[in-house]
């Protein structure tokens with residue numbers, strides 16, 4: 081596996097609403113910014129509906145990366161389910177949010193139940 | 197197989213402690229993520245989509261039962277109960293935690309294993325023919341060379357910050373099972389006219405974004421001059437390889453841009469300035485290493501086994517298994533086996549901890565305690581007595597390890613792709629699973645014959661799609677996963693790169709497209725021609741035509757459905 | 759800047775100059791290679807600052823008038839300087855070899871093994887990785903396989919010696 085060129089989330093059009101996703105430095109699993117710190121359950125993730133909030137969340141993510149808590153924080157454009165839970169719009173981010181499609185018994189989907 | 201002496205042991209233990217310190221320094225902020233990343237990669241540690249991933253070196257694919265059992269233990273205690281064999285004969289764990297890595301490395305060191313240089317811009321795990329030492333067509337065993345290079349390249353002070361990763365492969369057989377022509381350096385063991393041992397050296401092969409076949413830069417290098425010559429190649433590459441664009445940083449681009457002749461001249465210039473004897477391994481050292489790979493104490497057996505022959509007549513499954521997965525052995529009365537990690541519907545290359553334990557026992561009982569990992573993500577039992585095959589087959593079957601599909605259309609190579617890999621642009625494993633299901637029928641597989649399909653989830657080509665008889669590359673197009681299909685690739689001594697059939701297609705259409713390609717082959721095939729032979733004879737055109745009509749049918753069907 | 763050698767921090771005597779005039783007035787000028795042919799050879803040896811892709815032959819012309827060569831590392835992951843150091847030593851340079859740039863402590867042992875004597879570290883880096891860390895990382899491995907690199911015998915040589923001893 082080669083380096084860099086992260087596929088990122090090349091979502092067209094409006095980038096909001098969005099959540100902030102990162103990897104936990106010590107454990108390596110996917111974490112989401114929520115009202116107070118980080119959560120592993122994306123249903124609790126803080127959602128930015130306006131640019132100002134999104135910028136503030138991004139800054140918070142950068143701060144956490146600088147403080148050696150998380151790695152690679154970035155904003156993820158989402159749609160909302162009927163229950164108001166965020167679901168990433170790009171398939172790569174969905175994979176991170178749920179867990180491997182070939183192992184439904186692993187990752188967030190196993191820890192927190194099906195995510196939309 | 198090779199065993200560590202006190203120096204190897206000390207080296208690996210110190211490396212573990214060094215990495216322990218590096219993790220601690222990352223956590224306290226002494227190292228930034230940008231600095232830590234190349235350091236952790238050089239010790240096999242990635243940060244992937246869901247978790248860290250640790251890639252463990254299996255030098256030239258050789259492993260003992262004891263080592264496999266330790267991997268099972270690690271899989272249970274620190275991962276999720278399984279491991280994944282890669283296309284570079286290594287093993288990956290997909291779920292370790294950073295805080296557990298030092299403990300895992302300690303457990304590895306306990307069985308003479310490590311994760312050194314399984315990633316990063318340095319010299320990677322040297323690979324070799326998985327049938328080394330046992331293949332009937334082998335003239336010389338490549339493993340001593342690979343082991344010498346493993347040691348020499350480990351933490352080489354000058355060559356750990358190369359422009360890009362660097363891969364070396366060695367073969368000593370007629371038939372090139374190590375794919376040396378698509379490596380940064382390919383070494384072919386040979387003898388010159390005087391009968392002296394040495395190497396033919398090619399440089400600049402590789403896959404990835406710009407696939408290229410390696411060029412021979414030295415027809416014959418005397419065997420004992422290897423390290424100095426490789427040092428000369430590495431120095432030219434380290435000094436001159438491009439660092440402005442990482443897609444142009446592999447040595448193949450340097451060879452291509454400077455021209456093979458000029459590149460050769462620079463290497464030879466550098467080589468002439470080196471003081472060879474101070475760099476090369478002394479003869480005693482070469483012999484010391486070679487001694488570990490001496491042939492085992494084979495029993496004197498008749499070439500054919502009455503037990504096996506009669507068992508094959510009784511059990512069609514066993515017969516099929518031997519026919520498909522058996523491999524001709526040097527030693528009369530013995531046979532080697534490919535043990536497929538490609539059950540239909542499974543994840544190519546995955547093995548559960550329970551299977552690892554069982555297979556460790558099997559290797560000890562039937563194969564002198566040794567097994568091999570292949571670059572097609574399968575395992576090999578190198579030393580099986582023909583008389584033992586019926587019992588072996590029964591045990592393999594009990595653990596789901598007797599799939600008789602080695603080299604067939606369901607024996608698909610697939611990189612982890614978007615299910616795990618942070619670099620992926622599309623899924624890879626589910627495509628392999630769907631193709632395998634489409635061709636699950638044994639009789640059909642047999643009719644189609646040898647057909648290596650290789651799938652990569654991005655342009656980095658870890659699934660070696662360019663050299664698949666059928667290659668599949670997953671990309672992102674317009675916010676969707678999209679798959680390009682090539683045919684005619686070959687990684688053997690007839691190395692060639694596949695040719696694209698047409699536009700990219702949706703993942704769900706891939707199995708249908710493969711069926712169309714296979715039908716075209718069966719229609720064009722003459723006599724006992726294999727797929728690749730037919731493609732070579734008739735060219736890609738009939739396949740392109742058939743593919744184009746498949747794409748058209750599909751888009752009509754889609755329109756009708758809307 | 760902080761200069762770190764195998765023994766620890768050491769003072770710096772050299773000042774980077776940008777013109778031939780500056781070179782005249784500085785007590786120990788560190789002269790960029792591009793400028794080196796323009797300046798008069800001073801009575802006392804000076805330092806030469808070279809990019810990591812400079813041709814060895816070009817640098818070698820100045821060997822007799824310099825007592826230090828500083829090789830720049832534009833980034834820590836750019837390993838060209840290691841090969842350049844090795845080649846400069848092979849060409850016979852016996853003065854001080856300095857690696858200049860944002861190297862990390864984890865590269866110290868490698869730099870020394872390739873022929874460098876010291877590292878000139880920007881202060882931003884030295885703050886995060888103090889000298890003590892450099893010295894500790896330097897000693898984190900006590901064995902190496904490669905003959906011709908670093909101090910002491912390679913593993914290959916040690917094996918050979920052990921065999922000879924055992925045979926006697």
Ligand code: SF4
Pocket residue numbers: 081082611612613614617618619620621624652653654655656657658659
């Ligand atoms: S080919 Fe791409 S997706 Fe597949 S393992 Fe390599 S880097 Fe990851």
